[in-house]
Amino acid sequence: MLKQLSIITMAALFVSNASFAKDSSLYLGFQYPGKAHNAISITFDDARHSQVDVGTAILDKHQVKATFYVSPFNVKERLTKWQDTVKSGHEIANHTSSHVCTGNFEWLRKQNLSLEETTLAWLENDILSVHKHT
Template identity: 75%
Template sequence: MLKISSLIMTISVLSFSAIANPESQKYLGFNYPHKAQNAVSITFDDARHSQVDVGTAILNRHQVKATFYVSPFNVKQRLTQWQDAVKSGHEIANHTSSHVCTGNFEWLRAQDLSLEHTTLKWLENDILSAQQYLKDHLGVTPRAFAYPCGNTFVGRGIDTKSYVPLIAKHFDSGRTWLDESANNPNFTDFAQLTGLRIDGMSFDEIITMLDQLRENNAWLILAGHEVGNGDQYTTDAKVLEQLLVYLKDPANGYWLDTVSNVSDYVRQQRKPLN
């Protein structure tokens, strides 16, 4: 009896894996510059003031280029500093004009904004108006996008539509938020790159997360909001500094660059998996 049930289990496991991945390929490996095992990108969202008040000075001191996913309403309030960030070589990327995401956030619904009540056309205009602002005021044309709140839809229920294709049409990459996985360089969809939280975490917690997710040459994209010391939306300035020192040490095996620089490299070098 036992034997029969274990046989049935074996058959069902085998048939499930065959259906789930009919042409699964074994891991092919991936070579990064400088013989690094992994790529890592440091990113910040929203153009929070502390990013240019505190963050860029730390990054510049360590000669690290980060990717900033910005919304014009915040850039306007620190325009000169954001122009300086461009001069320092940081990547400026798009994060919409309105920062619209799910209307479960009451502060968005108070402004009559929610993805549940938005159309793809409205959202496209909102994204392109941010693109125009950044071109006019910072002299850059963003190639990367981050989904506000990590949400990738418009509408609700049976009428829900993905806006991932819209991002794939206008940008080289799109990044989500609060993901549980890093990017497999041979497989990841550039329009839905994963983003890992670093806000509110200690240096040891971040290193533990990197160690857990770095297998198979993963590309890890770290995402923060404020820089300084504060709440769960703040990347601690001292932790950021320690992290930069750690990631830049060749002994630790990381290649540190902006999202678009890594994405260009991965696109060129990957051996696409099914």
């Protein structure tokens, strides 16, 4: 049943996407390169070493560009490779400084970093403080 539901959901997304893309009035003045009608956004999280050690070469081979939401502590360990990633046309975006996320992860609860326990003021400070690393 779950498999059937997944297939139905995917089919609905494709149909919805196809009909949305045909409405050219939504994209006045914009055309995708190579007469393409759709695009896929590829993003990666946390600056995992495998992303820059292996993944960017695969993306570059296929001329695909991605956005990487990086964490400073992982970038530092592969700084030159991340700099090369930017030079090859990929986008780097800021993550949060503390990598706060859901309390589903026990290690975050132990550090009092679960998203459910933060305030908006704390989260704003954490996001803005990432600029210290750029």
